[in-house]
Amino acid sequence: MSKESRPGREEILECQVMWEPDSKKNTQMDRFRAAVGAACGLALENYDDLYHWSVESYSDFWAEFWKFSGIVFSRMYDEVVDTSKGIADVPEWFKGSRLNYAENLLRHRENDRVALYVAREGREDIVKVTFQELQQQVALYAAAMRKMGVRKGDRVVGYLPNSAHAVEAMLAAASIGAIWSSTSPDFGVNGVLDRFSQIQPKLIFSVEAVVYNGKEHGHMDKLQQVVKGLPDLKKVVVIPYFTSREKIDISKIPNSVFLDDFLATGTGEQPPQLEFEQLPFSHPLFIMFSSGTTGAPKCMVHSAGGTLLQHLKEHILHGNTTSSDIILYYTTVAPTSSPASWARIPPFPCTKGRFRPATWAWPWRRGVRKERQCGERAVSWYAQSHFRASPHTSGTTRTGASTGRRISPNSQVSGRTATTAGSTPRPGASSCWAGVTAPSTPTECASAARRSITSYTLNGKKVEVAVKHIIAGKPVEQRGAFSNPETLDLYRNIPELQGF
Structure with missing residues (x-):
């Protein structure tokens, strides 16, 4: 603009x-x-x-x-x-660069300062973990991992609540160059196996129980079934989280050990020292997963350097965060929200997909902007909420997209932004013009629409499998389960894909 x-x-x-x-x-x-x-x-x-x-x-x-x-x-x-x-x-x-994610997170030398505040349901006390304590714990975890044979590229997973244990185990894995993934204890056995069976972890950390809504929920039966479905596991580390180890029976879980015993295997006459494997910028760090609503959960690999640099950018530039600030992260360690962001802030300047390390997107190619009155039909358009844009920076302008929908006052544009158009037919409706993108050819128009439209189920989940079937020329059943089934037809008979 x-x-x-x-x-x-x-x-x-x-x-x-x-x-x-x-x-x-x-x-x-x-x-x-x-x-x-x-x-x-x-x-x-x-x-x-x-x-x-x-x-x-x-x-x-x-x-x-x-x-x-x-x-x-x-x-x-x-x-x-x-x-x-x-x-x-x-x-x-x-x-050509070499670095370590964990080394960057543990680089602070003010050892007596608090690194983590840990709050748990049912307990009024807040556990404080200093940087020195965190470094010592990570060193213990890493030494024990190395002792059992965890190496660069191995997968280490957590079936854990959002706790200091999860942070310590994750940082230890990252220090070695192992790849971390996690899921929360509220996931069922099938949900866990749908994800972890794809990545064949060598080591798993788990708690014996959790507390939710004031009630204890045992975890050992689910853990036993999960372990049975992961034949590549070499070690199962059980963390007494709610009860003492004397009351926990791990005899039915093969290769299982309590956390204290596991950490003791890495100690010698002297406390272990932190060692940070120096890795390429693109070395895998985290494996997250899609929701699995529309098919098997898909793995999403985040690189060590990309995750580090992106989070530094978000916290330093956007959040104006310093070492004296405290960030609250109120969530589970579910595989769609963690571990790649124990603290997440909205992204910065670099908006074109290929211009951000380890992030890929399909860029929007703009056509010619036109103005259309309320009630007119646009094949492919995006509306800019101009009344929300700053005249000094234009930094808050939002965009939306639609296919064949009439421009109407207060209309919802692909679930992204509401806008109004001139000649409002409804009393009390505000009036402002909508920018319309009209590519010059039908092919470009359909292509632009596909790039900006997403198909959703009735409960708001993005559709992936159905789109794949349409592209492959296969029928899509149960179209009534989609909130916008007409968008599926945008992917039918795509000229650019003919002959593949």
Whole structure:
């Protein structure tokens, strides 16, 4: 959107302004903008300038943020990324670099400061874990893992609540170069096996019971069935979480051991010291999974460097977070929400999919913007909520998409944003124009629509298997289970896929 078409102050005031940032506050985003300007000889006057530069010069953006974040590494990269490669080429980021995710998270030397506050249902006390204690525990876990034969690339999993144990085991696995995945104790046996059986873990950590809504829920029967379905397991570590170990029977679970006994195997005359395997930027770190609603859960691998750099960017630039801040993460360790983000903040400037390390998306290709009155039909369009956009930065403009729907006041656009159009037929409806994308050819129009439309079930889950069947020319049954079944037809007889 050009500066000439940006809305004026009066358009913003159609909505009540709830909060505005202090433009005089010296944030880490401001300091980063100043550092980029000095290093690259640029005059970046505001966030909008920084945003556009980050998109157009994404390689330079990530190189500058690498320096700004103070990332710990043992070998510097040879190249940020080959900008001549496209998304289908899967370009390698920060080629030649060597680092360790856990080393970066445990680099703080203020050992007496609190690293974790742990709250549990049914207990009023808050457990505090200092950085020194966390480092010592991670060293114990890692030494025991190495003793039992866990090596780089092995999978280690947790069937755990969101606890200090989960963090310690995850960091220990990462320090070795093992790959971590997790699921919460409320998952059933089939749900766990649908996921973990795909990745063949060598080691699993689990609790014996959990407390929910004031009631104890035993976990040992489920754990026994899960272990039976994972033949590659070498060790099962049971963590007494609710009751003492004397009251827990692990005799029916093969290769099982209590946590204290497991950690003792890695200790000698001297306490073990932390060792951090130096790994490539793209080395696998976490395995997360899709929900499994529309088919078998799919593995999603997050790289060590990509996860680290992305979270540093989000916390430092977006959250303006420092070592003195406290972040609350109120959730389970379910495989769709953890472990890749024990604290998650919305993403930053770099919006085009192939321009972010270890993140892939299908970019939207814009056509010619036109304006249409209320009631007219658009084949493929996106509406910009202009009254919400800042005239200074345009940073809050949202976009939506539709296929063949009439532009109407307060219409919901693909479940993303509501907008209104001119000539409102309903009394009391606000009026503002909607931007419409109209690609020049039917083929481009259908292609643009597919890129921006998602099919959903009636309960709001994204559809994957049905779309795959349509593309393959197979029939789709139970179309009534979809909230927008007409979108499935967008994937039928795609010209670009004919002959494959």
